[in-house]
Amino acid sequence: MVMTLAMDKVLLSGRVLAAAVGGYALSVVICLLLGQAMELTDREAQTFNSMVFFLVYLVLVIVMFSIASHKKAILGMIIANGVVWEIWYALGGAL
Amino acid sequence: MKGGLRKSMTWLHTWSSLIVIWLLFAIFLTGTTAFFKDEITHWMTPEQHASVPSEHTLDVAVERLQSVAPFAQSWSINLPDDRSRTLGLSWLGEGEEQQRRRGPREELDAGTGQPIEGRETAGGDFLYRFHFELWAIPRDIARTIVGAATMLMFIAIISGIIMHRKIFADFFTFRPGKKTASWVDAHVVGSVLALPFHIMITFSGLILLAGTLLFWQGGGHGGGGGGQGGQGGQGRAPMEQPGGPQAGAERGGAERGGAERGGAERGGAERGGAEHGGQMAMREGAVNGQNPEGRGKQGGHADMAALNEVASTGRQGRQPMADGAGERGQQRVGRGEAAGNGASGDGIRAGRGARAEGEGPRGERGQRRQAVQREAVELDLRAMLAVAEQRWQQPSYNISISKPMTEDAQVTLQPAHRTKLNNGKWGVPSMTFDASGNVVEETATPEADSVLGALRGMFKILHEAKFADIFVRWMFFFSGVLGTVMVGSGALLWSIKRERQQAGNKGFELVSALNLAGVAGLFVALATYFWANRLLPVEMAERRDAEIYCFFAAWGLCLLHAAVLRQKQGWLIQLSIAAAMFLLLPVLDFMTSPVGFIGAVGGGDWMRLSFDLVAWFTAAGLTTAVLHQRKKAKQPQRGKRKDSKPAKPQLKEGQA
Numbered sequence: 001m002v003m004t005l006a007m008d009k010v011l012l013s014g015r016v017l018a019a020a021v022g023g024y025a026l027s028v029v030i031c032l033l034l035g036q037a038m039e040l041t042d043r044e045a046q047t048f049n050s051m052v053f054f055l056v057y058l059v060l061v062i063v064m065f066s067i068a069s070h071k072k073a074i075l076g077m078i079i080a081n082g083v084v085w086e087i088w089y090a091l092g093g094a095l
Numbered sequence: 096m097k098g099g100l101r102k103s104m105t106w107l108h109t110w111s112s113l114i115v116i117w118l119l120f121a122i123f124l125t126g127t128t129a130f131f132k133d134e135i136t137h138w139m140t141p142e143q144h145a146s147v148p149s150e151h152t153l154d155v156a157v158e159r160l161q162s163v164a165p166f167a168q169s170w171s172i173n174l175p176d177d178r179s180r181t182l183g184l185s186w187l188g189e190g191e192e193q194q195r196r197r198g199p200r201e202e203l204d205a206g207t208g209q210p211i212e213g214r215e216t217a218g219g220d221f222l223y224r225f226h227f228e229l230w231a232i233p234r235d236i237a238r239t240i241v242g243a244a245t246m247l248m249f250i251a252i253i254s255g256i257i258m259h260r261k262i263f264a265d266f267f268t269f270r271p272g273k274k275t276a277s278w279v280d281a282h283v284v285g286s287v288l289a290l291p292f293h294i295m296i297t298f299s300g301l302i303l304l305a306g307t308l309l310f311w312q313g314g315g316h317g318g319g320g321g322g323q324g325g326q327g328g329q330g331r332a333p334m335e336q337p338g339g340p341q342a343g344a345e346r347g348g349a350e351r352g353g354a355e356r357g358g359a360e361r362g363g364a365e366r367g368g369a370e371h372g373g374q375m376a377m378r379e380g381a382v383n384g385q386n387p388e389g390r391g392k393q394g395g396h397a398d399m400a401a402l403n404e405v406a407s408t409g410r411q412g413r414q415p416m417a418d419g420a421g422e423r424g425q426q427r428v429g430r431g432e433a434a435g436n437g438a439s440g441d442g443i444r445a446g447r448g449a450r451a452e453g454e455g456p457r458g459e460r461g462q463r464r465q466a467v468q469r470e471a472v473e474l475d476l477r478a479m480l481a482v483a484e485q486r487w488q489q490p491s492y493n494i495s496i497s498k499p500m501t502e503d504a505q506v507t508l509q510p511a512h513r514t515k516l517n518n519g520k521w522g523v524p525s526m527t528f529d530a531s532g533n534v535v536e537e538t539a540t541p542e543a544d545s546v547l548g549a550l551r552g553m554f555k556i557l558h559e560a561k562f563a564d565i566f567v568r569w570m571f572f573f574s575g576v577l578g579t580v581m582v583g584s585g586a587l588l589w590s591i592k593r594e595r596q597q598a599g600n601k602g603f604e605l606v607s608a609l610n611l612a613g614v615a616g617l618f619v620a621l622a623t624y625f626w627a628n629r630l631l632p633v634e635m636a637e638r639r640d641a642e643i644y645c646f647f648a649a650w651g652l653c654l655l656h657a658a659v660l661r662q663k664q665g666w667l668i669q670l671s672i673a674a675a676m677f678l679l680l681p682v683l684d685f686m687t688s689p690v691g692f693i694g695a696v697g698g699g700d701w702m703r704l705s706f707d708l709v710a711w712f713t714a715a716g717l718t719t720a721v722l723h724q725r726k727k728a729k730q731p732q733r734g735k736r737k738d739s740k741p742a743k744p745q746l747k748e749g750q751a
Binding site: 028040044046047048049050051053054057058061062065066068 | 099100103104106107246249250253254257298301302305306309311312545547548550551554
């Protein structure tokens with residue numbers, strides 16, 4: 001029982017961390033990809049990111065907390081980050 | 096999944112807001128006051144209270160400039176408007192290089208022309224700056240903290256909407272006297288009534304802080320930061336800002352430190368901030384042939400001929416104003432008319448009365464020659480103002496004159512307010528006249544260079560309420576008050592819900608103490624700040640800082656008090672102190688200002704009277720809370736239920 005509670009707290013902390021840090025990283029790469037897809041100049045991309053980033057981040061955090069399982073949520077965030085960053089680098093992007 | 100999403104959103108709503116709720120409360124409260132920061136600064140500078148703008152204020156300005164700077168390269172006049180009651184003057188001396196720092200500047204009594212030696216005060220600027228840069232924390236770190244808190248607020252708002260089963264029905268529900276239910280209803284009403292405002296102000300706040308939050312973009316916070324920094328100076332900025340718009344914007348940030356420390360920057364005013372000034376500098380540069388960019392220039396404006404016709408009509412004494420152009424404009428035109436007809440007393444003649452004792456490195460002979468030359472030049476500023484007002488359908492209070500008192504003089508005017516939300520960064524048009532009153536250049540309202548830029552600019556202008564007239568400003572203020580109620584009631588709701596089960600738990604007691612100091616304590620600190628402004632000696636060194644220290648000392652004492660006595664008596668004591676201080680604030684005002692209540696009403700000083708009225712409304716609200724607490728204190732204390740379990744929302748595996 002104690003172990004389950006402790007595990008639950010660890011997983012909850014992991015979900016919070018994944019939402020905060022993983023969500024931030026995923027929002028960054030989504031903004032970069034959107035900017036590239038829309039063929040924005042650097043200046044336009046900065047303006048675009050300054051608005052869209054927060055909306056993407058918000059949606060990701062809410063999605064993260066709407067998933068039933070902690071493990072699925074954390075794993076989902078890690079995989080999504082891996083895939084989307086891979087796509088970004090495959091397209092020749094760089095930070 | 097049945098009910099799971101709502102439950103998980105409740106958890107997210109609770110914890111995303113709770114961890115920063117006291118900071119959010121402070122940001123909301125001080126940010127709400129920032130909508131009236133000029134008015135607060137006016138209240139906190141009683142030396143300004145005697146200044147009553149009149150129809151002769153423009154004459155006063157010109158006479159003063161003729162007297163102190165007859166050979167200046169340029170003059171700048173900031174006339175009193177609906178948010179300032181003093182006259183701001185500045186000038187760039189003959190032969191002086193255009194520098195980053197402003198030239199000499201003065202703040203004058205708009206009625207008498209006497210220089211105002213206002214006390215050193217942090218004014219409304221401290222509260223404004225605190226709401227996004229906190230205090231005594233490195234700027235970038237502070238902005239990052241505030242930005243993170245704002246993001247959490249954004250998450251809390253949206254998750255709060257999702258978690259509501261019937262948000263519309265809840266809005267019309269109020270259950271007084273039901274303890275927890277009453278607080279829930281107050282929280283919902285505060286949230287839903289101004290929900291669009293809360294979303295707008297939070298999202299636009301994030302956009303303004305994007306430079307620090309999106310650090311991976313690198314050096315991106317010049318935009319928002321520069322603009323915000325531009326508002327830092329107290330008072331009004333002179334229109335010319337040497338160095339052009341870039342320097343103006345940079346200076347917005349650079350002068351922030353000066354404005355924070357106060358003293359020397361005081362008279363300076365800042366309707367429109369550095370970007371305003373920067374834009375003006377651009378215009379002046381254009382006039383002087385120094386403008387390398389010429390952004391927004393419309394030298395060959397199609398309507399120029401028509402405008403000149405209007406201007407000349409005004410000078411010839413015909414009525415140039417369109418129907419409904421306003422009484423003020425008509426008065427000005429009327430005076431221009433008189434001047435045009437040779438009634439020498441009425442026209443503003445910037446060339447009149449050049450004085451040989453004026454400053455400048457020239458010898459006496461040279462001065463006399465120049466004075467003779469300058470005596471011949473007259474500028475009919477009122478006619479120009481009337482033309483500009485007709486053009487923009489709003490008055491202009493910013494006048495910049497290059498090469499004053501010479502035949503080459505040029506006068507540049509800008510309107511008082513922005514009229515479009517999609518304006519570019521330098522979002523105010525301008526109009527330049529030659530010495531004869533002909534329009535020689537007109538710059539249109541600069542539009543943003545892209546849809547994205549326009550959108551971003553719109554959010555920025557919305558957040559800062561730069562476009563707002565007095566009615567919209569008050570609407571923003573009341574929405575901000577509702578936001579403050581939303582955050583404050585949310586903080587209390589957390590405690591009240593858990594009081595029976597968790598009283599005595601360390602975490603609960605910590606939150607209770609922080610709630611008390613963060614909500615009631617902040618009101619005590621705010622009232623102390625205003626009291627300190629009037630009670631600290633006027634000549635005190637570092638007076639501005641002393642006011643701020645008083646604010647934090649009071650807040651710190653409240654925190655200590657809350658740590659010791661955080662239950663009902665604690666609320667009763669702190670709320671009572673805050674209520675009494677706000678109640679007596681107008682009394683203190685009329686006792687320590689050179690102008691009493693009758694004088695303020697007679698002089699139409701609504702900037703000051705509104706402050707006093709808001710103080711009384713605040714006192715009324717706090718008194719209601721005190722009475723509520725007294726009623727609660729009379730009820731028997733409920734003990735902690737030993738067998739109770741924590742009632743915090745749980746987010747367990749598989750529950751969402």
